[in-house]
């Protein structure tokens with residue numbers, strides 16, 4: 016893997032230059048979390064390059080919480096820094112849904128096109144991180160434009176797409192000396208993270224075993240776990256692969272695409288009143304089937320990338336991995 | 345990439361409203377732009393600033409200047425539609441999905457089982473079959489309603505009865521003194537029809553409960569699973585396979601359907617809800 020090495024100063028100068036033409040978003044450390052913020056001159060120094068998943072899932076940049084899909088598309092070019100690999104892997108499914116088939120979602124397409132994504136190397140693990148259960152690594156090797164590793168005061172950039180190559184070319188980074196591989200210390204961190212995750216996730220069934228377990232379970236398990244679900248929908252809103260939305264109508268035949276999720280009541284109710292997901296436990300079960308059976312079959316992509324957000328966020332304390340482990344017993 | 349924004353409706357002028365029954369109206373729409381569809385495909389119809397809902401046009405797909413939708417008053421959007429008058433505009437998007445595979449009906453007898461507002465897509469199919477009636481052997485319509493006042497398209501039923509190759513059987517759940525046809529749920533009509541099962545296909549469209557019992561009876565009668573065509577109803581929003589609302593196991597009903605053979609969906613979850 017080709018990498019270009021930038022000093023801290025070079026990277027800082029570069030950022031100061033690009034924020035004039037691009038909107039730059041990067042993780043900023045908060046008290047108990049990190050989250051993406053738009054980077055202004057003042058925040059240039061506070062970007063947090065380490066950690067694991069920012070609170071906001073990557074999808075929000077391409078599939079915003081609310082987006083008018085009948086007026087002009089946004090065109091402002093953007094740079095996203097510090098995207099973890101679980102979120103990058105989720106893009107495979109989202110791209111297949113929104114851009115696959117005969118009819119493409121041009122708003123999603125434009126949002127993708129105007130964005131350069133920098134993948135990161137995770138350097139901490141939260142209790143709920145379980146990417147490796149599904150063979151996803153805690154660093155980026157594809158599904159982004161540029162992979163970025165930070166170590167010993169240097170920034171290492173590797174192109175991962177044509178768009179990434181063009182970017183490095185535009186800013187003449189490819190005129191720097193090209194390293195054949197990342198430095199030992201970066202590789203070492205990657206391997207340590209991978210090994211720690213594998214150890215942490217040793218009991219979590221992989222996607223194939225999870226599916227088998229989920230498919231064989233009928234009511235009992237779902238009813239048991241659904242007892243603490245309050246149907247808030249947070250688990251799905253925050254999930255990087257959940258893609259569902261509802262079009263809301265406005266004046267002049269305008270439509271606004273709004274996040275919507277199957278865990279909320281009425282998601283699948285038809286006019287006659289019938290609703291296959293009327294009961295809470297049916298909705299819970301459906302979510303697992305959608306992620307481990309329906310979506311992989313329909314779109315040939317993982318629909319859970321192990322980011323752990325649904326586990327962190329659930330006020331009913333429903334732990335997806337506990338549910339799956341029980342389903343697989 | 346397609347030229348059109350998949351979410352943006354085109355305007356269509358409402359030129360006529362026909363009261364079919366106390367709960368059902370047909371709206372005649374003239375789109376501002378060229379618009380065509382295949383029978384069985386659906387469109388998303390917008391009431392400005394209110395909402396959008398899917399409907400299968402009930403007019404002939406061969407008619408290109410205008411189209412008709414037949415709408416049962418069922419909730420938020422449809423109630424607003426029922427208040428609309430000629431001269432107002434609706435928005436339409438589409439056509440979407442996979443309609444009836446007419447090629448596979450060639451040289452076959454076509455049996456049609458419909459109930460309630462399921463007659464809407466069926467009428468479009470009947471118009472189309474009439475236009476190609478030299479290519480099919482016979483068309484038998486079995487249509488059920490709750491009561492005689494709920495029977496829709498009355499003049500059209502008469503016209504069909506006078507058309508060679510077309511037969512019409514009707515039933516109502518509850519009769520009154522004017523009713524001279526069959527009484528009972530629509531499946532009772534199947535006892536009367538004469539069909540050459542090995543050389544026929546069957547189309548079923550209606551409320552989920554009717555589709556369920558209709559399909560069960562047809563299977564018992566010996567219809568092969570892949571010759572039973574069902575129009576599935578699911579909650580829909582986008583109509584184009586993006587929003588997830590219509591997911592039924594491994595299908596998005598809007599994009600992969602709404603017409604499926606029983607064989608295709610028999611293992612999917614919640615097909616009758």
Ligand SMILES: Cc1cc2nc3c(=O)[nH]c(=O)nc-3n(C[C@H](O)[C@H](O)[C@H](O)COP(=O)(O)OP(=O)(O)OC[C@H]3O[C@@H](n4cnc5c(N)ncnc54)[C@H](O)[C@@H]3O)c2cc1C
Nearest residue numbers: 284286386395397398399400415416419420421422464578
């Ligand atoms: C492929 C297909 C073809 C159909 N063809 C016909 C037909 O030819 N004739 C016919 O009468 N019916 C047809 N239907 C059924 C018709 O679409 C429903 O009756 C209609 O959606 C009812 O809408 P409503 O808002 O009046 O009912 P409601 O019960 O108010 O709403 C139905 C569902 O839509 C949701 N919803 C309500 N308001 C909004 C809103 N503003 N924005 C987004 N979602 C909302 C609700 O949550 C509810 O789950 C068809 C359905 C499908 C799937």
Ligand code: SF4
Nearest residue numbers: 244245247248250329
């Ligand atoms: S976050 Fe928890 S409580 Fe909320 S819908 Fe999901 S499972 Fe239920």
Ligand code: SF4
Nearest residue numbers: 254319320322323325
């Ligand atoms: S299901 Fe949970 S762990 Fe899996 S990708 Fe979604 S939020 Fe992350």
Ligand code: FES
Nearest residue numbers: 582583587588598
């Ligand atoms: S209606 Fe949106 S995916 Fe089918």
